[in-house]
Each structure stands twice: as structure tokens, then as C-alpha cells.
Amino acid sequence: MTQQTQDLVPEAAAAQVGALVATATGDVLRREWQRWAVAVGDRNPLWFDVEHARAQGYDDVVAPPLYLQYAVLGVTPLDTLRADGSSGAVSGDLAFPDAPRRMAGGESTTFHRYCGHGDVVTMERRVESIVQKQGRSGPFVLVTWRTTYTDQRDELVAEATTSMIARP
């Protein structure tokens, strides 16, 4: 049978392009970034050792830059998780019923400063694009988000572009 290109992007998802799909505010907490860092095996003393951090001109230890995206994660009631156990909380809960297999695509972030314990970070995420593409192993959906992170003084601390791939 001839395989027609099926449309994997439902109207409801396509309508969200350009929309602010997620905002979240969270505290940057030393213990949490240190848990993240040890899970990465990252023992950089900037994240752990206040004397080392002060010797480099920081007031205190700082958070690993890539940790920032996790500082704003809220809680998700377990009965609202998707069947695959993932949460739609930070992606605007875009649904692709015909492309349920999700994979992180990529990320590109500019860091204006490192955050420290007690910083309060606000994330705003917008859907930049939703495009269906044809890959070697078949069609897939590429979703791109544009995200800003600002601190308690309304100063921009980071800007990110992230993407996700959803496959049938």
C-alpha cells in the first residue's frame, strides 16, 4: 500500500504556535543543584566550595548553568502524567496523538550570569514553531520553544531555544 504523508500535527497543537505556553517561577536552591551536579558526576568546586567561589569573585557558590531549567520545575500530580510517565508541564502540554514517541531534540542557551542560592527565577516559554519533517526513518514532528529566564530584579539571566521530536 502507498504510504501517504499523514498529518501528525493536530489543529489544537498548531494553534499554539506563538502562544505563551508555560510560565513558572522557582527558587534556585543549593541542595537541589548539588544533587543535580552529583548526578552528572560534576564535582566542580564552583558549585560546592564557597571559598573557591569567593576566590573567583563570586559572593557564594553558584549553580551550574545548565541546572537553571530545573529550578523552575513545579510539581505534577502523578495521575496527570502522560501514559509514558512524562509531564507536559513545561511544554504547554502539546498533544500529538499520532506521534506519541517523544525525544528531546536539542537546546541552545545563552547565559547572561550564573545564579546563586536564593535567586528567584521566572521562566516564560513560547512555542516558536511546529513543523512536520521527513526523516530517514519516516515522518516526525519538530517542536521549537523560545524561553527566557529572568530573576527577582527582572533582569534577564538566560535565553534558550529548545526543541523536541515526536515520532509515530
Place this chain on the structure above:
Amino acid sequence: MSTAVETEQLHLEDVAVGDELPDLEVVVDETQMFFFSAATYNGHRIHYDKEWARDREGYDDVLVQGPLQSALLARAVTDWIGGAGRLVSFSAQNRAVAFPGQPLTFGGRVTAVRVEDGRGLVDLEIAGRRGDDVLMPGSATVSLPLRRPAGGAGGAA
């Protein structure tokens, strides 16, 4: 404690185009994956439920988290730049999946060295690899301290 980052601070003048970062070699196991999912509040079954990964998503095993690979790639960079260096931008693409137990290598190469507004900046081409397979290509820009104060005689780059 002694780690690579407690060695002498890298300065912009120490760096030239074509220089390679020291490779970071890691074999991710399921314990590390569990802690990383916990630390990132990630409930995605594909990282801990082997039956789900095999029967529902068609993989041979659970998958190493893409963000863990990114974090390891960033670690290779922040280990290299030392405490006085700073990660200015970081970009990485998930090209292929990795399974626990596989030896992975994270590293990079200097593509540009410049001074901008008195700041030393280095551009890097970076990648996470499994053998010769590039799993995660990317790029990064870091700032490094100058030995000679900016505005002094001679261009550092």
C-alpha cells in the same frame, strides 16, 4: 579534594584555534540515570522501564537521558575553563540515543579566540561520542580571563 579544576587557571592567551579539550570519558549506569531523573523530576518511563522502552518504544534498552548527555558535555567544558572561566552559551543537538553501559566521550575543539569589550571569548565545537559515532554535536562559547588587562599593549588573540 583534588579535581582537574584546581589546577592552574586557564587564560585566553593559553588557547589557540585547533586546541583540543581533554576528553571526559563516562560510562553511564542505571544508578546514575535514576539519580539524574530524580534530580530533574523526570518521570519518563523510557529511562527506567525496560519493558516500556522495548515493547512500546522499540528500543533495545532504557535510554540515557538527552539532558544528562548535555550536562556531561557542558561538564567537559566547565572543567576545562576553570573557576575564573564562564560558560556564555551552550548548544547541543540530540542526534542518536545512548544506552547504559556504553563508553561515551565528551570533548571539543577551539574554533575561534577573540577579545570583545575587554573580555576574552573562545568558541568551541563540542560533541558527545560513542566510539566514532557522534551522538550529540554542539557548540559553546566561554569567557576566559586575560593575563594582560584588556586595553593593554598588543592584541591577546
